[in-house]
Amino acid sequence: MLFSNVSYLVLLIIFFVGILYFVMQQQEGAGVWEDYYAKEIVKIIDFSNAGDNICLDVHRATEMAQKNKVNSFSEIFGIDNAGNEVCVKLGKGRKTCFSYFNKVDVVNVELKLGEGKDESERDVNLLCFNVIEKQQEEGENA
């Protein structure tokens, strides 16, 4: 009888830990927000022209990354000019990437903490970058 109760308890604990792990993995929908931010940044890069200086409100993303213990702010947004790709990481372990088609390079990517203002005049974190002519030729048009 005791053995039977203990085995039920062990199974219940395993089940509970498994479910808790799964729910924690979702991390407030970090994957969904990564997807959203990556696509919005790509949309802006695709629309931009060389010479544009862009700043975006990324306050929600930075808050989420901090909550999910992403090591440093520089890890959150990555723009790879060689691969024409934007990657966003708001949780530990994985990042979401999306490609842009505009033939430009994105330089001086900088996260400015508390330097922007939203509609209600609250300080927000900004992601700023400059769009320049493509510097590195991949030999793709040969």
Place this chain on the structure above:
Amino acid sequence: MHKKGELGEQVSVFMFLFLMFVIGIGIVAGVYIFFGQGYDFREVEANLLSYKIGECIKENEITEEFFEKGNFFEKCRLNKGAVEKNNIIRICSGVEDCMRAEKSLLDAGSNFQACGFEGTKKNEAYPLCATNEFSKGEKKFSIIVGSKQFSRRNLG
């Protein structure tokens, strides 16, 4: 002698496991329903690329060489590798149905007929497309652009 009692205990183990399974499936389904499928960017990307190509054709002098692949991507400031991987493009001039036309000015990718299938709009295996028609001088251009790109989850 105790067969009845043992059977009862085994049945309750199965019931217990079955209940845990049902609760587990419910929680997993709930989480996925709550967070949704994500944001389908294909149509936005196709419209954006179609707009860019349209503007590029309007701004540039159109010669025969303009639509040679290397030249076209260079003049329109498009990354050839990224476009060929994630998009399809067809540009026609002076044809009724660009999607099914045998001749075109430029083709990047294939299977343009998929853009015309009504039932494929929710199918992620097919591209979502945008069409753009305009005139430049006496020439009428049709542009079909499709996007088949989804975000990628990488380790990092």
